[in-house]
Amino acid sequence: MLLFHIFLAFFISNLLGYGGGPASIPLMFDPIYKYGWMSGGELSNMLALANALPGPIATKIAAYVGYSVGSWPGFILALAATVLPSAIALIVLLRIIRRFRQSPVMKGMTLAVQPVIAVMMLVLTYKIGADGIHAIGLVQSLVIAAISLVALTKLKWHPAFLIAAAFVYGGLVIPHI
Numbered sequence: 390m391l392l393f394h395i396f397l398a399f400f401i402s403n404l405l406g407y408g409g410g411p412a413s414i415p416l417m418f419d420p421i422y423k424y425g426w427m428s429g430g431e432l433s434n435m436l437a438l439a440n441a442l443p444g445p446i447a448t449k450i451a452a453y454v455g456y457s458v459g460s461w462p463g464f465i466l467a468l469a470a471t472v473l474p475s476a477i478a479l480i481v482l483l484r485i486i487r488r489f490r491q492s493p494v495m496k497g498m499t500l501a502v503q504p505v506i507a508v509m510m511l512v513l514t515y516k517i518g519a520d521g522i523h524a525i526g527l528v529q530s531l532v533i534a535a536i537s538l539v540a541l542t543k544l545k546w547h548p549a550f551l552i553a554a555a556f557v558y559g560g561l562v563i564p565h566i
Contacts, residue, residue: 391458391459391463392459392462392463392466394420394424395454395455395458395459395463395466395467395470396466396467396469396470397420397470398417398420398421398424398470399417399451399454399455399466399467399470399471400470400471400473400474401416401420402416402417402419402420402447402471403416403417403447403451403470403471403472403473403474403475404474404478406447411446411510412506412509412510413447414436414446414447414450414510414513415509415510415512415513416509417447417450417451417454418432418513418516421454426454426457426458427454427457429516429517429519429520429523430520430524432517432520433517433520433521433524435450435453435454436450436517437552437555437556438453439453440548440549440552441549441552441553441556447471448468448471448472451467451468451470451471452464452467452468454467455467455468518530518534521533525559525563529563529566533555533558537551537555
């Protein structure tokens with residue numbers, strides 16, 4: 390039954406995750422919390438690691454969670470559930486999109502989904518931020534967030550460099566505080 394839940398959780402998440410991996414993350418985290426497969430801290434660490442590694446984030450999350458919960462069968466099922474919706478939808482919908490590309494209905498549908506995805510990302514940000522504040526404190530969390538904001542927006546740093554810097558800071562500074 391566990392393997393079925395792993396497959397179903399990632400299949401539904403990626404079937405409904407309009408906008409790619411980042412849009413699927415909140416949908417993936419819901420069953421992970423629901424079934425208690427990982428704690429909030431473990432999820433935050435896994436998300437940071439997944440962002441630091443190259444490749445699509447949804448497949449990295451699925452692989453990590455699938456393996457940690459269901460060993461190799463869980464790994465394989467989680468990855469298949471993550472890749473299949475996109476592959477099938479791409480093949481089927483490509484023909485439809487080409488046919489109705491200029492339709493105002495098609496344009497309206499894609500524009501209407503964007504605010505929903507933005508809210509889902511805000512909720513995920515709140516959950517992860519709350520875990521960080523609980524783990525390292527409000528002041529350090531705000532300082533790290535401010536530095537990250539400046540580095541991303543003003544200095545145009547690549548997110549991987551920020552994640553690597555946070556790993557170094559977390560490994561060298563936080564244990565000694």
